[in-house]
Amino acid sequence: MKRSGAVAIGVLFACACSRGSLLAIDRATGADAKIGASAEDARDSAPTVICPSPVAPAGNSNMTVAVGSTNRSYVLHIPTTYTGKKPVPLIFDFHANNGSGRSQSSTSPYPSMTDPEGVVMAFPSGVLGPAGTAWNLGPCCVSDVDDLAFTRAMIEQIRSTVCIDPKRIYAVGHITGGGMAYMLACRASETIAAVAASAWDLLQDDVADCKPNRPITVVSFRSVGDTLIPYAGGYSSVVPGMPITFLGAVATFQTWAQINGCIGSPSREDSDGCSTYSNCRGGVRVVLCTKQSSLSDVSDPGIAWPLLKESPLP
Numbered sequence: 613m614k615r616s617g618a619v620a621i622g623v624l625f626a627c628a629c630s631r632g633s634l635l636a637i638d639r640a641t642g643a644d645a646k647i648g649a650s651a652e653d654a655r656d657s658a659p660t661v662i663c664p665s666p667v668a669p670a671g672n673s674n675m676t677v678a679v680g681s682t683n684r685s686y687v688l689h690i691p692t693t694y695t696g697k698k699p700v701p702l703i704f705d706f707h708a709n710n711g712s713g714r715s716q717s718s719t720s721p722y723p724s725m726t727d728p729e730g731v732v733m734a735f736p737s738g739v740l741g742p743a744g745t746a747w748n749l750g751p752c753c754v755s756d757v758d759d760l761a762f763t764r765a766m767i768e769q770i771r772s773t774v775c776i777d778p779k780r781i782y783a784v785g786h787i788t789g790g791g792m793a794y795m796l797a798c799r800a801s802e803t804i805a806a807v808a809a810s811a812w813d814l815l816q817d818d819v820a821d822c823k824p825n826r827p828i829t830v831v832s833f834r835s836v837g838d839t840l841i842p843y844a845g846g847y848s849s850v851v852p853g854m855p856i857t858f859l860g861a862v863a864t865f866q867t868w869a870q871i872n873g874c875i876g877s878p879s880r881e882d883s884d885g886c887s888t889y890s891n892c893r894g895g896v897r898v899v900l901c902t903k904q905s906s907l908s909d910v911s912d913p914g915i916a917w918p919l920l921k922e923s924p925l926p
Contacts, residue, residue, distance in 0.1 A: 663775035667696030672717055677765045684762050686736040687713040688770060691727035699777035700730045701921060702770060704763065704796075706789030708811075709753060709851060710744025713737040722784065725913040732774055734766055738788075743851040749791045751817045753851045759792065760799060767803065779925040784808045784916065786909060787841070787850065791815075797830055798822035806896075806923035809833070810911035811841050813864040816857040827872040827894035829923035831916045834861040837906030865889075865900040872896055884915055896923060 670692045676683050694700060703726065707716035713735035723733060738745040741754030748757040770776060783804050785793040790809030797807045801824035810833035814822065836843045840850045845860025859867060865887070869878070873893035878900075881887050886901040899919060903910040 661699040661775060661777060663696055663699065664771075664773050665696075668694070668773045670694060674714075675766075675769065677762075677769045679758065679762045679765050684737070684739075684765070685713060686734050686766055687717040688774075689717060689723060689733040689735065690774065691723070691730055691732070693728060693730040694732060694774075695730065696775050699775050699780075700732055701726075701780035701782065702767075702774075702776045703731060703733045703920075704766070704781075704783045704785075704793075705733055705735050706747065706783065706785030706792040707735070707738065707745070708785075708787035708789050709738075709746040711738070711789070712745055716789070721911065722913045722917070725917050732770070732776065734770060736762065736766065741851075742853045743788075746788050746851065747792045747795075749788065749795055749815070749818075750821075751815060752791070752854045752856045753788055759795070763796065763800065764803075777924075778803075780805055780921070781925075782806055782808075782920045784911070784913075784920075785810070785812070786911060787811045794822075794830075797828050798824055801826050801828045802925075804828070805925045806920045807831070808911070808916035808920060810909065811835065811838055813841060813845065813858040813861055814867055816859055819859060819867060822867075822871060824871065826926065827892055827896040829896040829898070829919060830868045830872075831897075831899045831901070831919050832861065832865060832868075833901045833903070833910045833912060833916075835903045835905045835907055835910045837904075839906070843902075861900060861902065865898065868898045872898055874898060884912070886915060894926065 668690055670690045673688045675686050675688050705716055705720050705722055717735040738747050739754050739757045743753055746753035748754050748759050781804055783793040783796045790812030793807040793809045796804045806829035808831035834843055841848055843861045845858045847857050849855055869889040874889035875891045878887045878889045885903055886899055889898040
């Protein structure tokens with residue numbers, strides 16, 4: 613089933629605050645920055661969501677949304693378990709370079725994990741650049757494209773027809789798609805609740821500009837044998853003509869812990885290769901899962917999704 617959509621602006625929920633404070637990616641925040649603040653505290657303060665009518669049909673839909681003078685596209689996935697009677701989470705799944713929303717919707721491991729819970733997913737398409745379709749990540753990978761505005765526009769459009777919980781909007785991605793998830797964590801923490809990225813690290817060129825307005829849960833999946841994005845960091849030519857330098861997996865892990873005000877040392881690696889900073893401001897967690905593999909695609913929604921859904925917006 614395919615359909616195309618246009619942005620519809622309307623009042624979709626009622627609360628004591630303004631609508632813009634929940635949807636706009638700006639610098640206003642009321643986050644509880646206490647160490648150990650619980651996810652239950654955030655849920656207790658959730659706004660009352662008025663679900664759109666009629667109920668959006670299940671299936672994958674090819675969507676188009678205007679971003680300035682440009683039309684951008686994405687695939688909207690609504691599972692058969694979605695009832696339209698209660699607000700559900702929304703996950704953005706960003707593809708790797710030279711991918712598309714359609715290809716990502718076909719290969720993503722997340723729906724098999726999240727469909728039973730009625731979770732809605734969006735698979736955006738990047739813009740053509742030197743390495744095929746990709747995202748504007750600052751020093752990489754396409755320029756003159758506002759992917760933050762694209763994300764805002766998708767949220768507006770999806771919430772006009774689907775009953776989305778504004779406190780449970782997440783971002784995941786692979787390679788440059790992981791870079792997009794990180795960028796949203798850095799610059800859109802008022803709207804994006806938590807992120808998970810695979811085969812990507814923070815870039816040396818823009819790490820100083822990563823200043824989320826609140827603590828945010830970050831989950832990273834990395835492979836020690838990744839030849840495109842070196843585990844130890846350093847120079848990479850993952851995008852032809854746009855050489856970039858990565859911090860490395862462990863340094864990225866430590867940097868996110870510092871950004872989130874984590875105290876103490878991370879846990880030892882568990883049986884999944886995951887190490888966690890858990891004593892962080894706002895009760896968030898910073899997780900690095902390391903695989904002893906040469907494969908770059910080591911994302912595991914069985915690990916990521918439980919962590920993400922326990923980290924709604926404050």
